[in-house]
Amino acid sequence: MAATYEPIATTTLTGTQANIEFTSISGAYTDFILTGTVVRTAGSDIEFVLGNGSYDTGSNYSLTYLYGTGSAAGSGRGINATKGNAGYASSTNPMSLTIQAQNYSNTSTYKTLLVRNSPASGDVSAIVNLWRSTSAINQIKLTPNSGSFGAGTSLTLYGIKAA
Amino acid sequence: MIGNIVAGTFSAGVAPVTSSYESIASSTLGSSQSSITFSDGGAWADYKHLQLRVMLRGTDSRTNVSGYLRFNSDSGNNYSSHNLYGNGSSAGSDANGLGNSSVNLRDLISAGSLSNTFHVLIIDILDFANTSKNKTVRILGGNDKNGGGTVSLQSGAWYNTNAITSMNISLDNGDLGTYSSFALYGIKD
Numbered sequence: 581m582a583a584t585y586e587p588i589a590t591t592t593l594t595g596t597q598a599n600i601e602f603t604s605i606s607g608a609y610t611d612f613i614l615t616g617t618v619v620r621t622a623g624s625d626i627e628f629v630l631g632n633g634s635y636d637t638g639s640n641y642s643l644t645y646l647y648g649t650g651s652a653a654g655s656g657r658g659i660n661a662t663k664g665n666a667g668y669a670s671s672t673n674p675m676s677l678t679i680q681a682q683n684y685s686n687t688s689t690y691k692t693l694l695v696r697n698s699p700a701s702g703d704v705s706a707i708v709n710l711w712r713s714t715s716a717i718n719q720i721k722l723t724p725n726s727g728s729f730g731a732g733t734s735l736t737l738y739g740i741k742a743a
Numbered sequence: 744m745i746g747n748i749v750a751g752t753f754s755a756g757v758a759p760v761t762s763s764y765e766s767i768a769s770s771t772l773g774s775s776q777s778s779i780t781f782s783d784g785g786a787w788a789d790y791k792h793l794q795l796r797v798m799l800r801g802t803d804s805r806t807n808v809s810g811y812l813r814f815n816s817d818s819g820n821n822y823s824s825h826n827l828y829g830n831g832s833s834a835g836s837d838a839n840g841l842g843n844s845s846v847n848l849r850d851l852i853s854a855g856s857l858s859n860t861f862h863v864l865i866i867d868i869l870d871f872a873n874t875s876k877n878k879t880v881r882i883l884g885g886n887d888k889n890g891g892g893t894v895s896l897q898s899g900a901w902y903n904t905n906a907i908t909s910m911n912i913s914l915d916n917g918d919l920g921t922y923s924s925f926a927l928y929g930i931k932d
Contacts, residue, residue, distance in 0.1 A: 584928065585764040610769070610926060611796060642889035646829025646896075655829025659890050682798045682863050683771075688922050690859040692798070694883060694894075706829070708885030708894040714859060740796075742769035742926035 585740050588612070592734040596621055600729060601721035602737045607685035609739030614720065615678040616735035622727030623670045623702070626677070627663040629723075630691065632715040637662055640712045647705040664709040666722065667697025674732065675699040685716040762931075765790075769926035775802050778913035781927045787908075790929030793871050795910065797864040797884075798924045801853030803917030806891070810848030812866070813911045814878065814901050821902045822846050828895035846899030852886040853917060861923070862886040872906040 586609075591600050605612065618626060629635040639660040645667075646655050658665065669675035676698040684691060695707040711717075722735075767786055770779060787793070801808045813822075824839045824847040839847045852862040864884035871878060878901040885894035901907075912925070 583762065584766045642887050642892075644829060644831045644885065644887045644892040644894050646827070646834055646894050648834075653827075653834035655831055655834045655894075657831035657887075657890070657892075680863075680865065682796055683924055686922070688859075689798070689861055690857075692861055692863045692886060694863055694865065694885060696883065706883065706885070706894050706896060708863070708887045708892060710860060710887035710889060710892070712859075712889060740764075740926075740928070741766060742796075742928075743766040 585738055588737045588739050590734070590736040593729055593731050595731050596728040598728050599721055599723040600733070600735055601719065603719040605718045605737070606739065607716055607718065608741065610742040611680065611682045611740040612684055613678060613680050613738045613740065614735060615738070617674040617733065618669045618677050619674050619730035619732045620669045620671050620724055620727055621730050623668065624724045624726040625668050626666040627723055627725050628666055629663055629721050630711050630717050631719045632717065635719065635721060636711070636713060641709065643707055643709045645705055645707040647703040649703050664693065664711065665707060666695050667705045667707055668699060668702050670699055670702045671727070673700030681717060687714050687716055689714060691717060765929050767927045767929050769924070771924040772919060772921055775918040775920050777918050778911055779919060779925050780909060780911045783908040787872070787929060789931060791870065791932040792930040793868045794928045794930065795866040796926045796928065797866065797912070798861045799851060800861045800920040800923055801851055801914050801917045802920045803853045803914070804855050805853050805916065806855040807850045808853045808917060809915045810851050811845035811913050811915065812848055812880070812899065813845045814903070814907045815905060815909055816911070817901070817903065818844050820844055822900065824897060824899045826895055826897045828893050830893050831891065841902065846880060846901070849895065850893040851914065852888070854920065856891070857888040860886060860888055868907060874904050874906055876904060877902050878907060
């Protein structure tokens with residue numbers, strides 16, 4: 581039986597890097613999962629943009645998030661944003677990150693992405709992002725909103741193919 | 744092997760053994776329908792766990808509806824659910840205690856909400872065929888509507904030691920809408 585859950589690409593950093601992107605994502609899969617550990621040079625949110633051939637940098641992103649700080653739980657929202665959000669990563673310890681996109685290559689619906697963010701220090705969070713575009717996703721670029729990704733950051737993009 | 748699969752799905756980038764995670768069945772709706780059912784028929788015998796990946800939108804004119812997840816056609820009061828959610832302004836928690844007729848899927852997006860927007864769910868049913876214990880499900884889900892929406896972590900239980908041989912999703916109001924998609928995967932140990 582053909583593999584259902586396949587690694588598509590992996591990036592592991594040996595030095596600092598301003599952003600990480602995966603391009604030319606095949607539309608042969610049903611869902612993709614981007615998962616790994618993120619090391620940061622400064623504590624900040626990890627943001628991302630999506631696109632098909634070119635990145636959408638318009639105000640077409642929004643999100644709803646749930647977080648726990650260790651002493652309180654809360655929720656917030658972002659609307660009409662120019663980027664999606666994958667949560668906060670500290671500068672001292674790595675963050676475990678998973679971004680899931682279901683039916684990412686369909687051209688009939690907007691794209692909803694689920695994020696689980698588990699930093700070693702800082703807020704644990706679950707985030708639902710919306711990209712208001714019916715375009716297929718074939719590229720994703722992650723960028724910290726300050727500083728850079730650090731050495732040891734490792735992210736793998738997996739494709740899941742439904743029957 | 745199963746540890747790698749679970750870790751690869753939800754946490755650190757541990758490469759899964761790809762032959763252990765297999766697609767069983769899927770459906771994308773070309774028109775609305777009242778419910779969706781996945782049945783075993785022998786296809787699940789090789790698997791230890793199941794994962795149902797869902798993207799849905801209801802047809803009811805409200806902004807949100809609730810959904811029902813049931814097993815083996817059991818609509819008796821044999822379920823419970825607990826939910827941790829964020830609604831964009833506050834975190835909250837609620838529960839449907841033992842004595843409910845389904846695992847409750849809350850705040851599912853429906854036709855009164857922002858167009859082209861769907862609710863996503865990842866439903867894990869671990870050890871679904873074990874006949875020595877009741878069944879527990881784990882759900883990560885949510886939707887965002889650019890000014891509305893909910894993200895939630897849920898647990899559910901079916902108080903029955905029978906192996907799960909079918910699962911059904913329906914809504915409390917309206918139907919499952921066009922382009923709603925459902926994909927069932929099996930995970931081996």
